[in-house]
Amino acid sequence: MTGQTIERVTTVVIGAGHAGLAASKFLTDRSIDHVVLERGEVANSWRRERWDSLRLLTPNWQCSVPGLRYEGPDPDGYLTMTEIAEFIERFAKVSGAPVRTSTNVTRVRRAGDEYQVTTSDGEMRCRAVVIASGACNQPALPQFAAAVPVSVEQLTPFDYSDPGQLPDGGVLVVGASATGVQLAAELAQSGRPVTLSVGEHVRLPRTYRGRDILWWMDATGVWDERYDEVDDLTRARRLPSPQLVGTSERATLDMNALTEMGVGLVGRWAAVRDGRALFSGGLRNVFSLADLKMTRLLDTFDEWARAHGHDGEVGPPERFAPTRVPASGRLQLDLGSGEIAAIVWATGFRPDYGWLHVPVVDAKGQLRHDGGVVDSPGLYALGLPVLRRRKSTFIYGIEDDAREVIGHLAGYLAA
Numbered sequence: 001m002t003g004q005t006i007e008r009v010t011t012v013v014i015g016a017g018h019a020g021l022a023a024s025k026f027l028t029d030r031s032i033d034h035v036v037l038e039r040g041e042v043a044n045s046w047r048r049e050r051w052d053s054l055r056l057l058t059p060n061w062q063c064s065v066p067g068l069r070y071e072g073p074d075p076d077g078y079l080t081m082t083e084i085a086e087f088i089e090r091f092a093k094v095s096g097a098p099v100r101t102s103t104n105v106t107r108v109r110r111a112g113d114e115y116q117v118t119t120s121d122g123e124m125r126c127r128a129v130v131i132a133s134g135a136c137n138q139p140a141l142p143q144f145a146a147a148v149p150v151s152v153e154q155l156t157p158f159d160y161s162d163p164g165q166l167p168d169g170g171v172l173v174v175g176a177s178a179t180g181v182q183l184a185a186e187l188a189q190s191g192r193p194v195t196l197s198v199g200e201h202v203r204l205p206r207t208y209r210g211r212d213i214l215w216w217m218d219a220t221g222v223w224d225e226r227y228d229e230v231d232d233l234t235r236a237r238r239l240p241s242p243q244l245v246g247t248s249e250r251a252t253l254d255m256n257a258l259t260e261m262g263v264g265l266v267g268r269w270a271a272v273r274d275g276r277a278l279f280s281g282g283l284r285n286v287f288s289l290a291d292l293k294m295t296r297l298l299d300t301f302d303e304w305a306r307a308h309g310h311d312g313e314v315g316p317p318e319r320f321a322p323t324r325v326p327a328s329g330r331l332q333l334d335l336g337s338g339e340i341a342a343i344v345w346a347t348g349f350r351p352d353y354g355w356l357h358v359p360v361v362d363a364k365g366q367l368r369h370d371g372g373v374v375d376s377p378g379l380y381a382l383g384l385p386v387l388r389r390r391k392s393t394f395i396y397g398i399e400d401d402a403r404e405v406i407g408h409l410a411g412y413l414a415a
């Protein structure tokens, strides 16, 4: 016995990003006593873990959380990091969320039919825990990153702030999801020679028939598709983010746009051997697949517009040029030659559950849950990919998920 006081609360929410705050809003609406524990500040990820030039890729009209939506002068624009952090801060204020900042959760374990939560500030006991600590706590790097010669500087999106920070010389950006294409474009525009290693990706135009592509996704219900209706849920949860960027020109940032900026494209990085990066030769197939999937999606949008009588309100159907395959497809690159001074790993992110001492994390480091109901009574999650819908990780996707997850939690507490 340590004599230490243990604070009691019905529910602990971990993380004060928009997901944790949405959980708090619905807990408050149901008069369920709770606290939101945050290791940094409200909207910490947007303030500390993103690069300087980043803007949301979702348009402002889509910036909405329970009880608060963007009402500024530019609904079709894209928020900067400062603006989104301020928006989430406002959400915390208007919802009156009981946030405790600078409170790191270092351990959660089961104690009888409750949970014991250890924080940098003391011990707590609660009946339910909502994990809203984020899906992108750390960069996901391939194992062969360790075999890259030390002469080449390596950065992740967490370390990267702006092109000026990199040593002079060529940059190899690895990964062609939203992060990879945005960083490749920014580095190329700063005058550096950039090579982009491209694996499976999701190609999308920024606008289609005069509307933001995300308008189409929303209107046709693509992102409302529920997790229990998705054909291959494991695959859907691993899908890379779409190649989109939020700029005032509403420009498309696909492989053709990057080629025009002078970015050299190589295939998926498969291994490092004798100081050489070895790339897969399947670029043509990777490009055709991305083109095919985009065209199929646009077909469904056209079909929807026709069937619902919207053809007159939008522009005429468009089709986009196939992705151009580089004439000289390089299959390897000597990392010791000096051609590449830095590598930026845009190979995705993963959550960090190092503090979770409940056996609910699988061998791949992912939580075992059914639509946010974690495999341990009273334990819940929010903000994970396709948690309950395709839109689950997007800001505007949290409201429906949080309402349902907190509804389940309330039922658990009442039972």
Ligand SMILES: Cc1cc2nc3c(=O)[nH]c(=O)nc-3n(C[C@H](O)[C@H](O)[C@H](O)COP(=O)(O)OP(=O)(O)OC[C@H]3O[C@@H](n4cnc5c(N)ncnc54)[C@H](O)[C@@H]3O)c2cc1C
Binding pocket: 014, 015, 016, 017, 018, 019, 020, 037, 038, 039, 040, 041, 042, 043, 044, 045, 046, 050, 055, 056, 057, 058, 103, 104, 105, 106, 132, 133, 134, 135, 136, 137, 179, 349, 355, 382, 383, 384, 393, 394, 395, 396
């Ligand atoms: C680069 C990037 C760009 C994105 N762009 C968009 C976009 O344009 N539009 C969009 O809708 N979505 C976007 N997203 C997706 C998503 O909206 C963000 O990832 C968002 O930050 C997720 O919100 P969240 O509340 O789930 O997690 P987070 O915002 O990450 O919040 C989790 C919080 O938990 C805290 N925390 C973690 N561990 C602990 C602990 N042990 N103890 C206490 N606190 C802890 C963290 O400090 C953090 O504040 C983007 C994501 C990334 C990575």
